[in-house]
Amino acid sequence: MWIKGDLHVHSHCCGDGSLSVAEIVERAREYCDFLAISGHCRVPEFFRAERQYAEVLEARKKFDIPIFNTGEVEFPIPRHVIFITTPENREFELLQALVPRFCRRNGVTGVEAAKEELAFLEKAWGDKVFMIFNHPNAPDVAAEDLLAIAPSPVFKVLACVDRGERRAPQTWDPGNAWDRLLTKGFRISARCGSDFHRHYDDGGRDQYPGEFVQDVLQVRENTYDEIFKAYVTGNFYCTVGDLIREPVFAFSAPGEITLAFEANGEMEKIEVISESGKIVAAFDEFPGERFSAVFKVPPGRYYRVRGMGKKRRRKYEEGEFEPLFLLNPLYC
Ligand SMILES: [Zn+2]
Ligand SMILES: [Zn+2]
Incomplete structure (x- = not known):
């Protein structure tokens, strides 16, 4: 749970x-x-x-x-x-x-x-x-x-x-x-x-x-x-901003990762980051509420994910904020 x-x-x-x-x-x-x-x-x-x-x-x-x-x-x-x-x-x-x-x-x-x-x-x-x-x-x-x-x-x-x-x-x-x-x-x-x-x-x-x-x-x-x-x-x-729920972030094969989640709002960008901050995969097209991708990654000690949502209006103040999420690392 x-x-x-x-x-x-x-x-x-x-x-x-x-x-x-x-x-x-x-x-x-x-x-x-x-x-x-x-x-x-x-x-x-x-x-x-x-x-x-x-x-x-x-x-x-x-x-x-x-x-x-x-x-x-x-x-x-x-x-x-x-x-x-x-x-x-x-x-x-x-x-x-x-x-x-x-x-x-x-x-x-x-x-x-x-x-x-x-x-x-x-x-x-x-x-x-x-x-x-x-x-x-x-x-x-x-x-x-x-x-x-x-x-x-x-x-x-x-x-x-x-x-x-x-x-x-x-x-x-x-x-x-x-x-x-x-x-x-x-x-x-x-x-x-x-x-x-x-x-x-x-x-x-x-x-x-x-x-x-x-x-x-x-x-x-x-x-x-x-x-x-x-x-x-x-x-x-x-x-x-409670941007996502139920993420799956796991190796589906050696050198291959599955990333999936339900989005609670429109996404802008997702980046998969590895050693020294290198971005090894990126996504900026999101057809629906369910995001799902399988992709190859170069060898590395770890992979982590950060995502940004479309800006939303602030609840108690003027202006907008950027919803986002960070997944903790998947280690090799
Ligand atoms: Zn404090
Ligand atoms: Zn403090």
Whole structure:
């Protein structure tokens, strides 16, 4: 089954958030099958970690969807990362352990400190935690820095689109940081997140979790463990504007790939990208709602797909946005 969700969501327990955890879940349920509540980990004046955790525990009793408790951490390589673990793996202690030791705002900076933080986690949490590098374009993170931390088994996901339609070229552009990581053999996936703080309806400029961007995971059931596993193994894709559903992306023969999906709107372009960002196949004619193609590809370590839809009118603002999707890599 496919489930949708969002791992980058701020509640009123952050200085710049607006809604309680229960209010977020209530409004996001229409769009999401799971959520993570990710407070800003600047302790203590800006983030009420205990309060957030208490609200998450309450919300779990009230709502029937997985709600991860986590935080957006000030990483030694500027700027934000999220660490995800499941409820039975000391979910509250995770941030309590990290923030006093590794918060960049306390002067812990640089690639070496980042590696130490990841090594600490690997030792203390093993394979029960993974890291998302959020908005690597705010500020711009050098591909070299991402390559330096990529050997850590904790680093699994690089963000693409989040708040305000902010699209990280590091993840989106062929040949940029993500392709460099993949070309070196690091199995990193891409995700989108709302970075929800305050909704348009409430005087803000955010959409609800899952309303604008979606991570769509393939799981056996909607549980914490299955969600965790899908993110760690890359068994998901991400979209803006819910552009596609039920993608198939697989080898049909050696050197031959099948790509198929249902489109939720008009498509403009699809590109299949391989090592060093080389585009090895492209499509710009779409007869119907169902896209299906079988094509040959040159030898490579991985293949990934990005697609753009026809521009649509924004829901809460003037102007248009570009719907898009990213499929996570198919590895050889
Ligand atoms: Zn952030
Ligand atoms: Zn955020």
